[in-house]
Every structure is written in structure tokens, then in C-alpha cells.
Amino acid sequence: QEDANASLSDIVPRLQRRTHFFGPTVVVLEMVVPLGAGAPQEAPPPAVVKEFHSYLWWGEFILLVAVAVLQILAGDAFGMFFTAVLSAVVYYMVSDNCANMTMYCLLVFGLISGFEALFGILTLFSVMGGRSSTSTFIKQKDGSSVTYETQVEMHPFFDPEQGSKYNMQSTLLVALPIVMLLGALMSWWSFKQYPNSLFSEFDEESEPMYSGGTG
DSSP: OHHHHHHHHHTSOEEEEEEOSSSOEEEEEEOOOOOOTTOGGGOOOOHHIIIIIHHHHHHHHHHHHHHHHHHHHHTOHHHHHHHHHHHHHHHHHHHHHHTTOOHHHHHHHHHHHHHHHHHHHHHHHHHTTOEEEEEEEEEEEETTEEEEEEEEEEEOSSOGGGOHHHHHHHHHHHHHHHHHHHHHHHHHHHHHTSSSOTTHHHHHHHSOSOOSOOO
16 A cells, blocks of 8 residues: 555656746646656666677777778768768767667667668679769760760779779778678667667556456
């Protein structure tokens, strides 16, 4: 009986009086429901994540920074910005002894990295036989009619004759899906170390309130 009263007292609506600078005093009714320390999304990282996985996550951070630099050299400004954001997320999660590495962060980062790895692998397979370049120019101009000609040239995936930028782009096509796949695998591995399930609250809410039969 006392435990039931205590739990009910924790969720009693609280009245707060807020005074706005321009306007009357407003009474706000708030329902405070304590999540408790056992909430999966707020659970601290397990010891194995702090003591072992953190070193691998720092390695992932260095790889992401290296990919961002390679993207700058390859002329991919938008890709560099996206990779820089991901590297900042990794730094945020791993800094301060993985204090910010929540299950939500791992889930979102893993999904983004997984999709990026998938698209990167598909793109890589499509150009493994060689990369093509197209050029269009005016072949003939006669009065009001203009004839254009488009030439398609095939080059090996790595071609020293095409210059350093071309080969950096080819290197990036190989490196990007590898780094993203490692990020997705690391997210899944660290995510599995948490003792509780992220979706346990949703599972409990989906259970029927009354399990007894009807008579």
C-alpha cells in the first residue's frame, strides 16, 4: 500500500507559476513522470565500451577525418561537410570517457553509416570496370541548325595519366564505404553491449493492462 502511494505521489501533477514580462501570470500544469536511472536511453555505457571500444571509436574518428581531407582534395565539398558532421558526432560520443554515447546516438549513427556504406558499395561496383568521362561539343553549325557530338571516354579505375585528382576520387570511392561500414559495425557492436533493450519501454506499453480473463 505504501509503495503504491509512493509511486502515485511521484506522478501527481505539479503546478508551476510562471510570470511573463509582458502579460499576466500563467499557471502551468505539468505531469512529471520519473524515468528513473534504469531508462535504457539514459543508461551509462558499459565498462567494456569505455575501456576497450573507446580506442576503436577514436580510430573511427581519425579515419573519418582522413576521408574528409581526401574529399577536399578530390573536390567533393558537400561530401566533406557530411563526413565532418559524422566525425563531430563520433567525437561527441567518445569524449569524456564515452559519457555521451547513448543507445539513441549509436542507433542513429549506425543507421546513417550503414546506408552510406550500402550506397558507396553499389557505386563502387558500378565503376570497378573503369570510369567514364563525357564531353559534348558543336560538330557542325549550318544556319539555324546546330549538330552536337558527345564523346564518351573510358579510363581505368586508377589511371596515372588522368592526374592526381582523378586518382584521389578513385581512392575515395574505395575508402568511403569501408570507413562507413566500420562505423556501422562499431555502432552495432557497442549497442549490443548495453544490458537493456532500447525498445523495452515500448514493449511494456504494448502489453495489456489487465492480464486476467473475463468472467
